Amino acid sequence: MDGQFRVVVVGGGFAGLTTALSLAHKRSSVSVVLVEPQEHFLFTPLLYELLSGELKTWQAAPKLERLLEGRGIALLQDRVTSINRRTRCLATGSGRELSFDRLVLACGGVLQSFGVAGVTDHAIGFRAMADLGRLQRLVQRLQTQPRPLQRLAIVGAGASGVELACKLADLLAGQALIELIEQGDSVLAGSREFNRQQALAALRKRGVLVRCQSRVQMVAADRLTLLVQGQTETLPCAGVLWTAGLAVAPPPLLPSVPTDPQGRLICRTNLLLAGEEAIFAAGDVAAVPRQKGKQPLPATAQVAMQQAPVLARNILASLDGEALQDFQWNDLGEMLSLGRGQAAITAKGFTMAGPTAARLREAVYLARMPGAGHRLAAAVGWLGEHLKP
Numbered sequence: 001m002d003g004q005f006r007v008v009v010v011g012g013g014f015a016g017l018t019t020a021l022s023l024a025h026k027r028s029s030v031s032v033v034l035v036e037p038q039e040h041f042l043f044t045p046l047l048y049e050l051l052s053g054e055l056k057t058w059q060a061a062p063k064l065e066r067l068l069e070g071r072g073i074a075l076l077q078d079r080v081t082s083i084n085r086r087t088r089c090l091a092t093g094s095g096r097e098l099s100f101d102r103l104v105l106a107c108g109g110v111l112q113s114f115g116v117a118g119v120t121d122h123a124i125g126f127r128a129m130a131d132l133g134r135l136q137r138l139v140q141r142l143q144t145q146p147r148p149l150q151r152l153a154i155v156g157a158g159a160s161g162v163e164l165a166c167k168l169a170d171l172l173a174g175q176a177l178i179e180l181i182e183q184g185d186s187v188l189a190g191s192r193e194f195n196r197q198q199a200l201a202a203l204r205k206r207g208v209l210v211r212c213q214s215r216v217q218m219v220a221a222d223r224l225t226l227l228v229q230g231q232t233e234t235l236p237c238a239g240v241l242w243t244a245g246l247a248v249a250p251p252p253l254l255p256s257v258p259t260d261p262q263g264r265l266i267c268r269t270n271l272l273l274a275g276e277e278a279i280f281a282a283g284d285v286a287a288v289p290r291q292k293g294k295q296p297l298p299a300t301a302q303v304a305m306q307q308a309p310v311l312a313r314n315i316l317a318s319l320d321g322e323a324l325q326d327f328q329w330n331d332l333g334e335m336l337s338l339g340r341g342q343a344a345i346t347a348k349g350f351t352m353a354g355p356t357a358a359r360l361r362e363a364v365y366l367a368r369m370p371g372a373g374h375r376l377a378a379a380v381g382w383l384g385e386h387l388k389p
Helices: 014-026 044-052 064-068 129-144 159-172 193-205 301-320 355-367 372-386
Strands: 005-010 030-035 073-076 080-084 089-092 097-099 102-105 109-111 151-155 177-181 209-211 214-219 223-228 231-236 239-242 246-248 279-281 334-337 343-347 350-354
Touching: 005 014, 005 097, 014 030, 014 064, 014 073, 014 102, 014 301, 044 129, 044 159, 044 334, 044 355, 064 073, 102 301, 129 159, 129 239, 151 159, 151 231, 159 177, 159 193, 159 334, 193 334, 193 343, 193 350, 279 301, 334 355, 343 355, 350 355
Parallel strands: 005 030, 005 102, 030 073, 102 279, 151 177, 151 239, 177 209
Antiparallel strands: 080 089, 089 097, 109 246, 214 223, 223 231, 334 343, 343 350
């Protein structure tokens, strides 16, 4: 490969950032530009520990500028508004235009409202630093200005909803009623049975009220409306937290590309977009088949973590005219945070719950943070906290 090639990475989450760092490390003849509107990298599985104060912002959500310092990667804090596949050029919200030889789309997910009235205006998501700030202010208000029977409703009883319910119950310590609302038949329907049972016990212990088979009809500033067995019910709420689903909103590509029913970009097993030779996708925005004819991979952090090194290798291989590697997901198991200092783990036939599981979960995630220097600093800080007499 001769000359300078430009690789543009759209999205500074785990898949995008780790791919950019790997490319810059492997090949000096490749110019890497990372486009991300947010100031911080956020490893979303640790957002719950930021809420509870078990980890500090610099550990779980370091500034991108700091992570990229001295790496030879250009950071553009901007949002991509359109991509021209024919000219290999993209446009940003600030009016910039960037050409590329290879493009990585790793722009993550956004709150999925399912068209429910009031969600966008009144509900709080839990996927970004801005969401964390809004929720922390709400918790502080509930703690300092308590009212009788004040209620927090969490919509969606998947992993995010359960983890959030347990953390909030510990933080508020009875100062608010926590209700977990699920339109399906059960909590953590897709989770490992050990983790599911540990989660149900954790919710019961904390007095979290679980409402299944309850469909949200409307969210307002101080209430939500449910449809339960054909009957409408209104719940007064001090706040509504929305973890019911994930949507993707990749920048418009012209000409358009195939997407799945969830709007994810359909990829081949080598992470190239279907019908493309220069545009790759990874993380939440990518519908990557497990193998031919099978369902796409789940939109989880561990999938994104495993895709990044394969993606970096394939980008360089495509520039060199070499064969690309298929991505094969290795299911490492499931870890759930279940309150302050509590967690459940199921991995490769191994199960663990309690304080030791919580420490192991934090240590594993911190060890997977991008950037060797940051990993070391975060680990030292974490050890210092846990070794205090």
